[in-house]
Amino acid sequence: MSEIISLMFHEVLDNPLEKSGWHLESKGKYTITKSKFRSIIRKYGNSVNYTFDDGGKSNLYVAKELKKNKIEGTFFIATDFIGKKEFLSLDEIKNISQNHKIYAHGHKHLMNNFNEFELMKDWKMSLKILKTNHFNNDTICLPGGTFSKKHYNVLSSLGVKNIYHSAPTNKFLNLFYGNKIKFHSRIIVDNNFQKINKINFVALKSIIKQIINFFK
Numbered sequence: 001m002s003e004i005i006s007l008m009f010h011e012v013l014d015n016p017l018e019k020s021g022w023h024l025e026s027k028g029k030y031t032i033t034k035s036k037f038r039s040i041i042r043k044y045g046n047s048v049n050y051t052f053d054d055g056g057k058s059n060l061y062v063a064k065e066l067k068k069n070k071i072e073g074t075f076f077i078a079t080d081f082i083g084k085k086e087f088l089s090l091d092e093i094k095n096i097s098q099n100h101k102i103y104a105h106g107h108k109h110l111m112n113n114f115n116e117f118e119l120m121k122d123w124k125m126s127l128k129i130l131k132t133n134h135f136n137n138d139t140i141c142l143p144g145g146t147f148s149k150k151h152y153n154v155l156s157s158l159g160v161k162n163i164y165h166s167a168p169t170n171k172f173l174n175l176f177y178g179n180k181i182k183f184h185s186r187i188i189v190d191n192n193f194q195k196i197n198k199i200n201f202v203a204l205k206s207i208i209k210q211i212i213n214f215f216k
Contacts, residue, residue: 005196006049006074008166008186011058012037019086021056030190037062040189041069048196051164051186053105053141054078055088063096076105076141076164079129090133097135103164104130104140111144114216119154127158138162145206148213152177167206168198176214 010030011023023031041050050066052059055077066073075096081087093102107126113119127137138161142151145166155163162182165173170183177183188202197203 003184004047004049006051006164006184006186007040007044007196008164008188009037009050009052009062010054011056012062013058018058020058021054021086023056023058023086028191030188032189032191032193034061034065036191036193038065040193041065041071044196045069046071049074051141052076053143054109055081055093055105057086057088059088059096060092063100067099073100074103074164075100076103077130078105078107078109078143079126080107081109082129094133102130102135104137106140106143109143111146113146114148114150114213116150116154119150120157123154123158123160127160140164142166145209146213147173147210148216149177150216152181156181165206165210167210168203169207172207172210172214176210 011020012034013020013023013031014034016028050071051074052062053076055075059075063073077093082093083089104126107122110119110122131137138159140155140160141164147165160181162184164184164186166186166188168185168187170185173183187196187198
């Protein structure tokens with residue numbers, strides 16, 4: 001049986017000036033409105049996996065909305081930002097974890113970083129924080145979808161068993177890295193999202209990035 005499709009969300013906000021996660025820094029690139037989020041829930045219900053990157057404050061709204069619809073979400077937390085103004089506090093994360101899954105999204109949210117020493121330091125800290133607070137630490141999500149041989153070496157040595165990424169297929173990662181770690185593909189949800197479509201410009205960019213990064 002094929003794995004359930006995972007949708008990848010970031011911020012869900014109605015106010016474009018609201019501070020949540022990196023919404024303002026990214027100029028709302030992956031931010032959607034609350035009404036759009038609710039329409040996606042109505043359309044897909046429990047037939048898809050809802051995943052949320054970064055740990056921004058808007059996660060409070062989506063966690064409640066999912067709970068109201070009896071849907072379990074998956075939240076990836078950048079641990080160095082816990083408690084900062086635009087991000088969830090530890091108490092808020094623990095509250096969300098009563099109904100949803102909490103996993104690591106790195107410590108400092110390193111994107112396009114291929115320094116193995118820095119990656120080891122970052123992921124070791126992120127997983128340690130989750131473990132200390134009694135969260136699962138064998139599943140992670142890649143910041144920016146960045147993955148390479150150095151990421152593989154670091155994460156496999158730290159006992160990571162599941163990796164969520166930002167491309168709509170696992171084929172290339174399985175081809176490059178084998179099956180020791182289980183990869184989980186995702187469909188990126190942005191303002192242009194209308195329906196689940198594995199082949200589009202954003203998806204192709206993610207796939208090409210994985211291929212290029214394999215050689216770094």
